[in-house]
Amino acid sequence: MSTIELVSEHGCYGGVQRFYKHMSRETRGTMKFSVYVPPQARAAKVPVLYYLSGLTCTEETFPIKAHAQQGASELGLMLVAPDTSPREPRLPGDADSWDFGQGAGFYVDATQAPWSTNYRMYSYVTRELPEVVAANLPANTEATGIFGHSMGGHGALTLALRNPTLYKSVSAFAPIAAPMQCPWGKKAFTNYLGENREAWREHDATELVARQPFPGPILIDQGTSDQFLVEQLLPEKFRAAAAQSGQKLNLRMQPGYDHGYYFMQTFMADHLRHHAAALKK
Amino acid sequence: MSTIELVSEHGCYGGVQRFYKHMSRETRGTMKFSVYVPPQARAAKVPVLYYLSGLTCTEETFPIKAHAQQGASELGLMLVAPDTSPREPRLPGDADSWDFGQGAGFYVDATQAPWSTNYRMYSYVTRELPEVVAANLPANTEATGIFGHSMGGHGALTLALRNPTLYKSVSAFAPIAAPMQCPWGKKAFTNYLGENREAWREHDATELVARQPFPGPILIDQGTSDQFLVEQLLPEKFRAAAAQSGQKLNLRMQPGYDHGYYFMQTFMADHLRHHAAALKK
Numbered sequence: 001m002s003t004i005e006l007v008s009e010h011g012c013y014g015g016v017q018r019f020y021k022h023m024s025r026e027t028r029g030t031m032k033f034s035v036y037v038p039p040q041a042r043a044a045k046v047p048v049l050y051y052l053s054g055l056t057c058t059e060e061t062f063p064i065k066a067h068a069q070q071g072a073s074e075l076g077l078m079l080v081a082p083d084t085s086p087r088e089p090r091l092p093g094d095a096d097s098w099d100f101g102q103g104a105g106f107y108v109d110a111t112q113a114p115w116s117t118n119y120r121m122y123s124y125v126t127r128e129l130p131e132v133v134a135a136n137l138p139a140n141t142e143a144t145g146i147f148g149h150s151m152g153g154h155g156a157l158t159l160a161l162r163n164p165t166l167y168k169s170v171s172a173f174a175p176i177a178a179p180m181q182c183p184w185g186k187k188a189f190t191n192y193l194g195e196n197r198e199a200w201r202e203h204d205a206t207e208l209v210a211r212q213p214f215p216g217p218i219l220i221d222q223g224t225s226d227q228f229l230v231e232q233l234l235p236e237k238f239r240a241a242a243a244q245s246g247q248k249l250n251l252r253m254q255p256g257y258d259h260g261y262y263f264m265q266t267f268m269a270d271h272l273r274h275h276a277a278a279l280k281k
Numbered sequence: 282m283s284t285i286e287l288v289s290e291h292g293c294y295g296g297v298q299r300f301y302k303h304m305s306r307e308t309r310g311t312m313k314f315s316v317y318v319p320p321q322a323r324a325a326k327v328p329v330l331y332y333l334s335g336l337t338c339t340e341e342t343f344p345i346k347a348h349a350q351q352g353a354s355e356l357g358l359m360l361v362a363p364d365t366s367p368r369e370p371r372l373p374g375d376a377d378s379w380d381f382g383q384g385a386g387f388y389v390d391a392t393q394a395p396w397s398t399n400y401r402m403y404s405y406v407t408r409e410l411p412e413v414v415a416a417n418l419p420a421n422t423e424a425t426g427i428f429g430h431s432m433g434g435h436g437a438l439t440l441a442l443r444n445p446t447l448y449k450s451v452s453a454f455a456p457i458a459a460p461m462q463c464p465w466g467k468k469a470f471t472n473y474l475g476e477n478r479e480a481w482r483e484h485d486a487t488e489l490v491a492r493q494p495f496p497g498p499i500l501i502d503q504g505t506s507d508q509f510l511v512e513q514l515l516p517e518k519f520r521a522a523a524a525q526s527g528q529k530l531n532l533r534m535q536p537g538y539d540h541g542y543y544f545m546q547t548f549m550a551d552h553l554r555h556h557a558a559a560l561k562k
Contacts, residue, residue, distance in 0.1 A: 010543035011506065011535075017543045067348045069546070225292065254292075262291035262298045265350070 004136055007032070013073035014039035017063050022132060026124040028117060029088035033080060033129065034059045035137060036069050040076035047143035047279035048078040048133060049169075049272075050125065052152030052159075055184075056103045059083045066149075067265035071272040077279070078139055082129055084151070086118040099184050100191060106179075107155030108203050110192040119192060122203075126159055126166065143279040145169035147271055149264055150228070154179055157205035157218070157238075164215050169278035171219040171271045173264045174226055177238035178206040184232050206234075206241045213247035219274045220249070221267045223257030285417055288313070294354035295320035298344050303413060307405040309398065310369035314361060314410065315340045316418060317350050321357035328424035328560035329359040329414060330450075330553075331406065333433030333440075336465075337384045340364045347430075348546035352553040358560070359420050363410055365432070367399040380465050381472060387460075388436030389484050391473040400473060403484075407440055407447065424560040426450035428552055430545055431509070435460055438486035438499070438519075445496050450559035452500040452552045454545045455507055458519035459487040465513050487515075487522045494528035500555045501530070502548045504538030 004022040011017075015038040024031040040046050049072070051062050062068065062081040072079050085105035091114050094101035105121035134141045146167045148156035153175025160170035179185020180200050189200045201207040209218075222235050229235075235251055242249040257263035285303040292298075296319040305312040321327050330353070332343050343349065343362040353360050366386035372395050375382035386402035415422045427448045429437035434456025441451035460466020461481050470481045482488040490499075503516050510516075516532055523530040538544035 010541055011504065011538040011547070012543035013547045064346055064542075067351065067546075069543070070348065070351075223292065257292040260291055261345075262293035262350070265348075266292070266294045 004132060012036065013069050015041070015069070015073055017069065019059065024086075024124060024128060026120040026128045027086040029086050031083060031086070031124065032059045033082040034063045035133075036063060036072050036079040037137065038073045038076050038078060041078065041138040045138045045140040046076050046078050047145065047276070048080060048139040048141065049275050049279070050129075050144070050146040051079060051081040052107060052125065052146070052148030052155035053081060053084050054148075054150030054152050055084070055099050057084050057152075058103070065261035065265070066268060068268050068272065071269045075272055075276040075280075077272060077276060078137065080129070080133055082125060085121065089118065091115065091118070100188055104151065104188065106151060106188040106192060106203070107159060108189075108192050111199065112192060112194050115192050122159070125155070126163055130166070143168060145275040145279050147171040147173075147275065148175070149173040150259065151176055151184070153177070153220070154185075154205060158203050158208060161205060161208040161212070161214055162202065169216055169275045170214060171274050173267070173271070174222050174228070174233055174259055175205065175220060175235070176233055178204060178234040180204045180207065181237060182232045182234055206237045209238060209247050210241035210244050213242070213245045216278055217248040217250060218242070219271060220251045221271070222251065222253055223259065223263045224253050224255050225257060226259040228259055285413060293317065294350050296322070296350070296354055298350065300340065305367075305405060305409060307401040307409045308367040310367050312364060312367070312405065313340045314363040315344045316414075317344060317353055317360040318418065319354050319357050319359060322359065322419040326419045326421040327357050327359050328426065328557070329361055329420040329422065330556050330560070331410075331425070331427040332360060332362040333388060333406065333427065333429030333436035334362060334365050335429075335431030335433050336365070336380050338365050338433075339384070346542035346546070347549060349549050349553065352550045356553055356557040356561075358553060358557060359418065361410070361414055363406060366402065370399065372396065372399070381469055385432065385469065387432060387469040387473060387484070388440060389470075389473050392480065393473060393475050396473055403440070406436070407444055411447070424449060426556040426560050428452040428454070428556065429456070430454040431540065432457055432465070434458070434501070435466075435486060439484050439489060442486060442489040442493070442495055443483065450497055450556045451495060452555050454501075454548070454552070455503050455509070455514055455540055456486065456501060456516070456519075457514055459485060459515040461485045461488065462518060463513045463515055487518045490519060490528050491522035491525050494523070494526045497559050498529040498531060499523070500552060501532045502535055502552070503532065504535050504540065504544045506537055507540040509540050
């Protein structure tokens with residue numbers, strides 16, 4: 001495994017907020033990620049909670065905007081937030097859209113040229129990054145959870161549903177809950193995965209949860225004033241599929257909240273407690 | 282008074298985070314500011330706490346990075362954060378430095394051309410903005426406090442020391458505590474106020490506190506790993522002057538913390554409680 005390089009670190013709520021970069025085997029370029037290490041990690045390895053960001057975000061968005069460090073410090077959780085796509089090498093057209101390419105990896109392994117060589121965010125997040133974390137940080141990798149927002153909520157749900165032994169807990173804020181049925185998902189899946197919709201089903205949370213529930217409860221918060229709710233997010237599709245398979249789901253519609261980080265920070269403590277309840281058993 | 286325009290609003294911790302703009306009489310251009318309105322304001326007017334940002338910041342920096350809304354929601358405080366300088370009209374050289382001109386108004390009324398016509402942040406913050414807030418928001422203006430960071434810590438201390446009947450509480454994070462004695466302050470004061478150092482004394486917290494203490498206690502947090510501590514911030518000068526005049530001061534040196542918002546968010550709840558104790562009497 002390649003070595004990781006500490007870019008910066010900052011004292012925060014008795015622990016430390018760090019930024020790292022490393023050469024990625026999966027994406028074949030430099031990848032960055034952020035880690036909040038809580039004070040409890042000085043005494044023993046702590047549970048690790050991955051956060052996947054939404055469209056246009058980077059590894060900095062979560063630590064700056066989500067206000068999660070306070071709760072993570074109190075509960076003793078490590079927070080790991082990767083970037084949302086490879087950033088090098090640059091590919092033709094990778095910056096033409098804000099909802100595809102750079103900043104929009106959708107947490108899949110692309111099968112279509114030219115994306116398939118580098119856009120391997122599924123394998124990066126589920127395999128490579130956990131190895132990097134285990135080798136370099138005081139993480140109890142037996143206690144791993146995952147959550148995310150919007151595109152990253154899609155990522156958290158699909159990665160957890162496909163890897164229920166790796167992830168012991170999952171939650172999401174305003175996830176793209178049925179990407180095969182919305183414009184963002186159709187655009188990304190067509191370009192990354194090709195025209196064959198059968199291949200898309202492994203990356204659609206609604207399809208996955210209908211087939212096999214996650215072993216633990218799923219918490220989802222969704223603002224009712226979210227500008228993307230009706231066209232892009234479709235949590236009702238996920239709710240119906242969860243009911244079909246018996247998935248335990250707490251989908252909370254939050255009146256007056258929109259799609260942004262002011263919404264997310266409001267309910268952050270609830271999500272951290274949801275994960276701590278599963279990870280600190 | 283000119284009308285204010287709501288730029289955007291976002292549900293946040295049961296209240297609402299808003300962004301406004303308005304035509305300013307003092308700066309003769311459009312000014313922006315942010316307001317967090319806590320849920321308690323639906324029932325009655327609430328105390329109002331002004332936050333002054335540091336170099337390069339805007340009215341967005343505080344609501345995005347400082348993690349103050351949670352505590353303000355619990356305590357029932359309104360948070361008002363103005364921009365750090367006029368943004369129009371543009372003046373020759375206003376973007377040549379990151380520590381002077383745009384984003385660096387230093388909370389003074391400039392007396393030197395070409396700055397004196399628009400760079401009137403002292404009068405904007407102490408007179409015009411409180412009028413705008415009183416006319417448009419559910420603020421109990423009898424209960425007004427002020428705090429800030431770095432250049433904004435300088436602003437909070439000097440504005441409070443000069444206006445002890447307007448402000449009932451004051452605190453600062455890593456303030457420029459003796460600007461007449463540091464490079465940032467000398468550069469700004471020379472350009473905004475001219476070569477006569479006598480005029481600078483009204484804008485130097487150390488000079489002011491030596492002359493006349495603030496009626497209430499002052500809370501200051503300062504990280505010991507702050508890269509600007511030794512050359513620019515000089516809290517020990519302020520401590521010595523406060524001791525001279527009998528100012529009640531809680532200057533807390535925080536080991537391992539730097540100059541940024543990860544430091545500030547860590548101690549934000551303490552500062553909000555400090556203000557609430559004075560403003561909710």
